Amino acid sequence: MNLWTVNTIISKSIDGKLGAVHGISFTEYMLLFHLKNADTQLMRRIDLAQKLELTASGVTRILAPMEKIGLIEKKTNKRDARVSLVTISAAGESLLNNATLSLEEISTFLLKSVNES
Amino acid sequence: MNLWTVNTIISKSIDGKLGAVHGISFTEYMLLFHLKNADTQLMRRIDLAQKLELTASGVTRILAPMEKIGLIEKKTNKRDARVSLVTISAAGESLLNNATLSLEEISTFLLKSVNES
DNA sequence: GATAGATACTTGACTAGTTAATTAAATATC
DNA sequence: GATATTTAATTAACTAGTCAAGTATCTATC
Numbered sequence: 001m002n003l004w005t006v007n008t009i010i011s012k013s014i015d016g017k018l019g020a021v022h023g024i025s026f027t028e029y030m031l032l033f034h035l036k037n038a039d040t041q042l043m044r045r046i047d048l049a050q051k052l053e054l055t056a057s058g059v060t061r062i063l064a065p066m067e068k069i070g071l072i073e074k075k076t077n078k079r080d081a082r083v084s085l086v087t088i089s090a091a092g093e094s095l096l097n098n099a100t101l102s103l104e105e106i107s108t109f110l111l112k113s114v115n116e117s
Numbered sequence: 118m119n120l121w122t123v124n125t126i127i128s129k130s131i132d133g134k135l136g137a138v139h140g141i142s143f144t145e146y147m148l149l150f151h152l153k154n155a156d157t158q159l160m161r162r163i164d165l166a167q168k169l170e171l172t173a174s175g176v177t178r179i180l181a182p183m184e185k186i187g188l189i190e191k192k193t194n195k196r197d198a199r200v201s202l203v204t205i206s207a208a209g210e211s212l213l214n215n216a217t218l219s220l221e222e223i224s225t226f227l228l229k230s231v232n233e234s
Numbered sequence: 235g236a237t238a239g240a241t242a243c244t245t246g247a248c249t250a251g252t253t254a255a256t257t258a259a260a261t262a263t264c
Numbered sequence: 265g266a267t268a269t270t271t272a273a274t275t276a277a278c279t280a281g282t283c284a285a286g287t288a289t290c291t292a293t294c
Binding site: 142144171172174175178179197198199200 | 249250251252253254258259260
C-alpha cells in the first residue's frame with residue numbers, strides 16, 4: 001500500500017467519524033481549532049484561509065453554514081470596514097472539545113490497525 | 118506546521134504541476150499507473166475503484182473524459198456482460214511516462230525545500 | 235484632496251468527487 | 265427452470281472546494 005493510499009484512508013476515516021458523530025468535516029474542525037487558539041479568539045477570514053491552506057473564497061463558503069448553526073460569530077472591525085472578523089461561540093467550543101475526544105479515539109484505532117496488520 | 122498542512126501543500130504541488138504540464142490530476146495519473154501495471158493491462162472499473170480508494174461512481178466519472186481524449190480504451194468482457202474493462206492507450210502510456218518524469222522533478226524540488234527551510 | 239493601486243471579501247460558474255437509487259446481468263436456491 | 269440475491273456499472277442530486285471577476289474600502293502619492 002502506497003503513501004497516497006494510506007493518506008486517503010486516514011483522511012476518510014477522520015472525516016467520516018467527525019461527520020457521523022459531530023456533523024462537521026475535518027476542515028471545519030481545524031477552523032474551530034485555529035479560532036480557539038488565536039489571540040483574543042478573533043481572526044480575519046484571510047488569516048483563516050492561510051492557516052487552513054484554502055482560498056479566501058473557500059473560507060467564505062465554509063463559514064456561512066457554520067454561522068447559521070451557531071458555531072461561530074461574525075464581528076466587524078472598527079478600524080477597517082473591509083474586514084469581517086470571526087470568533088468561536090460557546091456551542092463551537094463545546095463541539096470542538098467533544099470532537100477532539102473523537103479524534104483521539106480515531107488515532108488510537110488507526111494505530112491499533114497498524115500493529116495488527 | 119502540522120502534518121495536515123504539509124500533506125495539503127504536497128498534494129496541491131503535485132496536482133498543480135501535473136495539471137499545468139500534462140493536463141491531468143494526480144488521481145488520473147494513478148489510474149494510468151495502475152492500468153499500465155495490471156496483468157494484461159486490463160482492469161474492471163470496480164478494481165480500479167479499490168486501487169484508487171474511490172467509489173465505483175467516481176471511477177465512472179473520471180474515466181469518461183479520459184476516454185474522450187484517448188488516454189484509455191473500453192473493452193467488453195465476453196464472459197460477463199456486466200463488466201466494462203479498461204485498458205491504457207499508446208497516448209496514455211506516453212503521457213504516463215512524461216508525467217512520471219514531472220513527478221520526479223516535483224519530489225526533488227519538495228525535498229530541496231525541506232533542506233532549505 | 236483626487237486618484238491609482240492594493241487589500242478583504244463575495245459571487246457565479248466550474249470540477250472532482252460522494253451517496254442513494256436504478257438498470258442489467260450473473261449466480262444460487264427451491 | 266422460476267425466482268431471489270448479488271454484483272458491475274451508471275445517473276441524479278448534492279458537497280466542498282477552485283478560479284476569475286466584481287465590490288467596497290483603505291493607503292499612498294502627486
